[in-house]
Each structure stands twice: as C-alpha cells, then as structure tokens.
Amino acid sequence: MKIAISSLIVGAGILAACATTPSPPGRSYVAAQVAVANAEKLPVFTYGNQELTVARQKLEASRFAALDGKPELAEMLAVESQVSADLAVAKTSLGKVTATSEDMQNQNKALQQEMRRNLKATP
Template identity: 75%
Template sequence: MKIAISSLLMGAGILAACATAPTPVGRSYVAAQVAVANAEKMPVYTHGNQELTVARQRLEASRLASLDGKSELAEMLAIESILSSDLAIAKTALGKTSAVNSEMQNQNKAMQQEMLRNRKVSP
C-alpha cells in the first residue's frame, strides 16, 4: 500500500515537473522580447524585414540556449536580438526619412520650374 501511494505521488510529481517547462527570465532576454515587439509595431517590412527576421531567430536561439543551461550564450544571443531589432527600426526610420527627403526635393524642383515659367510669361 505504501509503495503504491509513493509511486503515485512520484508519478504526479514527475507530471507536474513536465507540465511547467522552465522559461528564460534573464534581463537581456526580456529586453530582447520588448525590442522585437517594438520592431514588429513598425512598418519594417519595407526596409528592415531581414533584420527583424534575424532578431526573431536570435531571440528563439537565446531561449533554447537558456533552456539548455547555456546562460552566457543565451545572454549573447539576446543582445544580438536587441541589436538586430534596433537596426530594423533604424533602417525603417532611414527609409521613411529618405522618402520624405526625396518628395521634398521633387516639390522644390517643381516650384523652381514654376518660378522660371512665371518669369518668362510676365512682361
């Protein structure tokens, strides 16, 4: 009877341990999750899509390394994820700025042409 109860309790303990898989909770990992989430809110698909993909891959690799007990590797991968997320955001901002700059240059040229045309028409 005692053996059956102890076996039952041991089995329940094993099931409980399996049900709650450990998750990485390092500061860098959490910061990387936030960085990736912030990059995903931006329209990075035009300019920073590749960097966002790398950030997601590094975040997942960091999680797996942490679960394997490789904390230094997990930390390094989390930092790489943060940097890739930041690069995706920066490339997106640069793309937007370049587009605005280009539009302003086009408008400036149009205004200059209009001014030249008005000079030729006026007496």
C-alpha cells in the same frame, strides 16, 4: 527502512527536477522581446525586414539555449537579437527620413520650374 529509501528516492527526484528546471528569462531576453515587439509595430518591412527576421531568429535561439541550460549563449543571443531589432528600427527611421527628403526635393524642383515658367510668361 522502506520509508527512508522511498524518501531518498523522492528527494533525489525533486533535486533532479529542480536542476533541470530552466531559469526564468534574464533581463537581456526580456529587453530583446520588447525590442522585437517595438520593431514589429513599425513599417520595418520596407527598410529593415532582414534585420527583424534575424532578431526573431536570435530571440528564438536564445530561448532554446536557455532551455538547454546554456545561460551564457542565451544571454549573448538575446543581446544580438536586441541589436538586430534596434537596427531594423534605425534603418526604418532612416528610410522614412530619406524618402521624405527626396519627396521634398522633388516638390522644390517642381516649384522652381513653375516659377521659371511664370517669369517667362510675364511680359
């Protein structure tokens, strides 16, 4: 009798432990981790720093939601994290292209001014 009761208690304990074990991260969480890691490799600090910070915060919140047994919230936060990381990358790309374009326009203006000076100096 004591063995049966002990077995029931151990069995109930195992079931309870399984019920509270967090599920492995979903695809959205892993995708968000990859997006944040990729964004961190770029110079986003100049153009997309705020978005990267939000992405990190959402990723951490997603992890906590998963640990708290809230898979729907964890999924939503992971997707939001990925979107924020992608936005940081896009803003960085746009910022770099804009800076390059402005630099080229300035160089073009300098060349035009030099050509005008040369035309005036030639008799």
